[in-house]
Amino acid sequence: xxTKVAIIxxxxxxxxxxxxxxxxxxxxxxxxxxxxxxxxxxPSGCGKTTLxxxxxxxxxxxxxxxxxxxxxxxxxNTLDRHTYEMAKHVGLVFQxxxxxxxxxxxxxxxxxxxxxxxxxxxxxxxKVDWALNQTGIYDIRERSPHEISGGQQQRVAIASVLAMEPxxxxxxxxxxxxxxxxAQKIFEVxxxxxxxxxxxxxxxxxxxxxxxxxxxxxxxxxxGRVRFEGDPREVLSNEETRLIGVGIPKATxxxxxxxxxxxxxxxxxxxxxxxxxxxxxxxxxx
Amino acid sequence: xxxxxxxxxxxxxxxxxxxxxxxxxxxxxxxxxxGQNGAGKSTFVKxxxxxxxxxxxxxxxxxxETTKSSVAALARxxxxxxxxxxxQLFSETVEEEIAFALKNFGLEPExxxxxxxxxxxxxxxxxxxxxxxxxxxxxxxxxVALASVLAWDPKTxxxxxxxxxxxxxxxxxxxxxxxxxxxxxxxVVIVTHDVEFVAECNPRVVLMKEGKIVADGEGKEIxxxxxxxxxxxxxLPQIAQVFAKLSDLGLPKDIIDxxxxxxxxxxxxxxxxx
Numbered sequence: 001x002x003t004k005v006a007i008i009x010x011x012x013x014x015x016x017x018x019x020x021x022x023x024x025x026x027x028x029x030x031x032x033x034x035x036x037x038x039x040x041x042x043p044s045g046c047g048k049t050t051l052x053x054x055x056x057x058x059x060x061x062x063x064x065x066x067x068x069x070x071x072x073x074x075x076x077n078t079l080d081r082h083t084y085e086m087a088k089h090v091g092l093v094f095q096x097x098x099x100x101x102x103x104x105x106x107x108x109x110x111x112x113x114x115x116x117x118x119x120x121x122x123x124x125x126x127k128v129d130w131a132l133n134q135t136g137i138y139d140i141r142e143r144s145p146h147e148i149s150g151g152q153q154q155r156v157a158i159a160s161v162l163a164m165e166p167x168x169x170x171x172x173x174x175x176x177x178x179x180x181x182x183a184q185k186i187f188e189v190x191x192x193x194x195x196x197x198x199x200x201x202x203x204x205x206x207x208x209x210x211x212x213x214x215x216x217x218x219x220x221x222x223x224g225r226v227r228f229e230g231d232p233r234e235v236l237s238n239e240e241t242r243l244i245g246v247g248i249p250k251a252t253x254x255x256x257x258x259x260x261x262x263x264x265x266x267x268x269x270x271x272x273x274x275x276x277x278x279x280x281x282x283x284x285x286x
Numbered sequence: 287x288x289x290x291x292x293x294x295x296x297x298x299x300x301x302x303x304x305x306x307x308x309x310x311x312x313x314x315x316x317x318x319x320x321g322q323n324g325a326g327k328s329t330f331v332k333x334x335x336x337x338x339x340x341x342x343x344x345x346x347x348x349x350x351e352t353t354k355s356s357v358a359a360l361a362r363x364x365x366x367x368x369x370x371x372x373x374q375l376f377s378e379t380v381e382e383e384i385a386f387a388l389k390n391f392g393l394e395p396e397x398x399x400x401x402x403x404x405x406x407x408x409x410x411x412x413x414x415x416x417x418x419x420x421x422x423x424x425x426x427x428x429x430v431a432l433a434s435v436l437a438w439d440p441k442t443x444x445x446x447x448x449x450x451x452x453x454x455x456x457x458x459x460x461x462x463x464x465x466x467x468x469x470x471x472x473x474v475v476i477v478t479h480d481v482e483f484v485a486e487c488n489p490r491v492v493l494m495k496e497g498k499i500v501a502d503g504e505g506k507e508i509x510x511x512x513x514x515x516x517x518x519x520x521x522l523p524q525i526a527q528v529f530a531k532l533s534d535l536g537l538p539k540d541i542i543d544x545x546x547x548x549x550x551x552x553x554x555x556x557x558x559x560x
Contacts, residue, residue, distance in 0.1 A: 017421065019421075020421070042453070043453040043454075043455060043456075044423055044424075044425025044426055044429075044451060044452060044453045044456060045422070045423045045425065045426050049423060049424070095424045095451065096370065096372065096424060098370070098372070147299070149323050149324055149328075150369055150370060151323035151324075152323060152324070173424070173450075173451060176447075176450045176451060177323070177369065177447065177450065177479075178323060178479065179321070179322040179323050179479045179518075179519040179520060180479055180481055180519070180520050180521040181322070181516070181519040181520065181521055182322065182323060182519060183479075184521060206425075206451070206452065206453050206454070207480075207482075209482055209524050245453050245454050245455035245456075246453070246454060247453065247454030247457070247482075248454075249524060250482065250523070250524035250525050250544055251524050251525075251527075251528060253544060254525065254528065254544055254547055254548060254551075257544070257545075257548045258548060258551060258552065261548070261552055263551070263552065263555055263560070264560060272524070273524050273525075273527035273528045273531065274527075274531070276528050277527075277528050277531035277532055280528070280532060280551065281531075281532065281534070281535070283555070283560060284535060284551075284554060284555060284558055284560060285535075
């Protein structure tokens with residue numbers, strides 16, 4: 001996990017939306033180190049999205065409500081900072097891309113954050129083109145973000161955040177409207193940025209089949225609380241994780257069914273089909 | 287029954303989204319329409335409740351051409367749940383959202399009450415009865431949209447990306463509910479990218495690409511054919527991926543069910559004396 005510097009740290013963080021009868025996040029204490037690829041999952045309504053909104057100060061600055069406890073992101077206390085200040089450090093890709101897009105063309109949407117930060121024109125051009133290419137929307141850059149499909153809109157939202165090259169990227173089910181191959185390509189791009197540039201990634205996902213393999217720090221939330229946290233191989237093989245409704249990857253489930261029947265597979269719990277297939281070849285052929 | 291014949295559709299911007307699509311969906315069938323973004327899936331299913339009318343070709347619902355009936359008349363029989371719940375929700379509370387169509391159809395208040403209870407319970411929303419849909423999470427809003435359509439009990443259900451934002455438990459409930467609809471001879475058409483969900487349901491699968499249908503058949507067959515899937519930007523379900531990588535062992539490749547996978551692998555291990 002690299003340099004062991006906490007880039008996000010919360011202590012007993014509790015937050016209640018205005019008018020809500022109970023907190024959406026409840027006594028959450030987590031530590032995310034610089035350069036980590038963190039996956040957050042849990043049943044719908046468990047507080048994942050709300051937690052993400054605390055990372056750039058949208059909670060509580062925009063949503064109001066009551067926040068208790070401590071939160072430090074990129075060395076800053078989000079309570080004392082404006083969201084535009086936090087935005088330089090934390091790029092957030094929303095669940096619903098429509099909430100995020102507003103410009104007349106895709107290209108302008110992607111350039112917006114850089115323009116705001118006063119990046120010079122040539123540099124901006126370079127960064128925007130790079131982000132458009134990474135997300136596969138360079139060819140449609142002149143179209144309006146409102147006349148394209150939900151999947152394409154998600155690519156625009158991701159490109160807008162990538163162009164800024166923030167220290168931390170938070171993605172809330174960023175590819176839910178995309179077809180599986182496109183989703184996989186986007187996850188690969190994000191994984192590469194994480195590995196090569198050390199950008200800290202926080203990904204919220206239900207589909208662990210697609211994403212468990214990228215992480216070594218999994219957080220499972222339920223009813224506003226962190227229920228399990230740690231190495232995904234351990235967390236996903238825990239019976240209780242299953243009981244709160246987390247979708248375990250099929251490869252992991254099949255491994256356990258076979259292991260229970262006494263098939264001589266290795267003790268390393270697989271997270272994806274490649275890992276399970278390798279173990280099966282080994283066990284059946286040796 | 288849904289009969290689409292040589293359907294072409296061009297948006298006002300002149301983009302031709304459908305280029306001659308024909309399909310027959312019988313009463314009681316469960317069909318998953320899959321394909322890459324922009325393949326025309328959503329455009330196609332919007333023809334099934336008359337939201338869109340073909341530029342060329344025809345769509346008949348129970349023998350009646352959609353050009354000859356109104357969306358309001360079609361809606362009673364064909365319920366449509368949009369991909370993005372925010373395109374559909376507008377009421378102050380979850381309860382009112384569900385009641386809206388029921389009132390429009392002129393149902394008795396007691397029946398409306400019962401239907402609301404039933405739909406809330408089915409989709410685990412009872413605790414949010416008096417809550418504004420806009421205070422709910424993305425996954426929950428999606429379920430409100432679904433509840434508001436299921437409540438009027440249409441004969442045919444069109445669900446555009448029903449599993450988006452849904453956790454494992456909700457997906458399993460949705461799967462069981464669709465299975466239950468099957469026993470009542472209801473027709474269910476889903477548009478989805480969720481290969482794992484389709485693998486678990488094993489419906490008829492229709493693959494689209496660039497405004498055309500490129501494959502139509504049994505889920506188990508299509509979801510285990512890498513060449514065809516790649517055409518439509520779909521990846522193999524995880525169990526099929528495992529068997530594709532075990533090709534050297536001479537095992538069957540058309541496996542998507544985890545329990546079938548287990549049985550085959552154990553048998554193979556036994557055969558090899560492991």
